[in-house]
Amino acid sequence: MQALITAAELAATGDALVLDVTVDLAAPEFDGDYRSGSGREHWLERHIPGSAHVDLRKVFADPGKPYHFGSPSPGLVAAQLAALGAREGVPVVLYDSGSLQWAARAWWTLRDAGFDARILDGGLPAWDGPVASGEEPARSPGFLPEPGESRGLxxxxxxxxxxxxxxxxxxxxxxxxxxxxxxxxxxxxxxxxxxxxxxxxxxxxxxxxxxxxxxxxxxxxxxxxxxxxxxxxxxxxxxxxxxxxxxxxxxxxxxxxxxxxxxxxxxxxxxxxxxxxxxx
Structure with missing residues (x-):
């Protein structure tokens, strides 16, 4: 199973849906201190060219669960992936600011829904190619076949x-x-x-x-x-x-x-x- 992709491999890849899934999660200062924020501002400052930022607090998550980042249904994952521009045959690459935990969370979620993706090993710090800042043109919505049942992960x-x-x-x-x-x-x-x-x-x-x-x-x-x-x-x-x-x-x-x-x-x-x- 190819779960990881190196920076060199990503640089040599043609068309790919590259998603920055970083979330800001502050260290708690006291018990019950839960503070999270979108990593979009960091993405706007510096990101892999052509990538898009995805807020995992809202995307690839079920807002109806009684806890944060609740696992979504395969159907919701498919719809959100397609809205981001995913198509059959176009690889999906996930990265974050370097902890790899956010990329791993997104990878596990997609994998459970039946979609293959790869994690940029080392995250953005490992990327030695060109970087961009500011907004990126949105990809046209894609299409994915209706997924089956959860893989039970x-x-x-x-x-x-x-x-x-x-x-x-x-x-x-x-x-x-x-x-x-x-x-x-x-x-x-x-x-x-x-x-x-x-x-x-x-x-x-x-x-x-x-x-x-x-x-x-x-x-x-x-x-x-x-x-x-x-x-x-x-x-x-x-x-x-x-x-x-x-x-x-x-x-x-x-x-x-x-x-x-x-x-x-x-x-x-x-x-x-x-x-x-x-x-x-």
Missing amino acids: WADRADVEDITHGRAPGVLVCALSPDYLAGTVPTRYSRRGHIPGGLSLPARTLLTPDGLVRTGSDLASALAPVPEDPDTPIVVYCGGGVSACLTALGLVLGGRRNVRVYDGSLEEWSADPSLPLVFS
């Missing part, structure tokens, strides 16, 4: 509860940093802590110091906390289902075949005081 709260209580096989993986696991830093959500019984695989550990996705034995070493059996059911979560998608990307690239992302993650879980959270 999302997990819900019931799935997580079944794993934690031993009612279903699987491994729960947390993509948050150790500070969040320990509850020593403020959270954007209702309560600090993490879901009991999970493994720790912080999303950032899957990137090199240069911001590229690890490969080969380097990636295998980073994935060591997770069972090697490629068919082990894995559910990844984080705070809001975003960095979990970067960890999920690494797991898929590392050969794991049964990976899902808990869409609501801690935003949904922590909002219910009856659900346990622990510290480590």
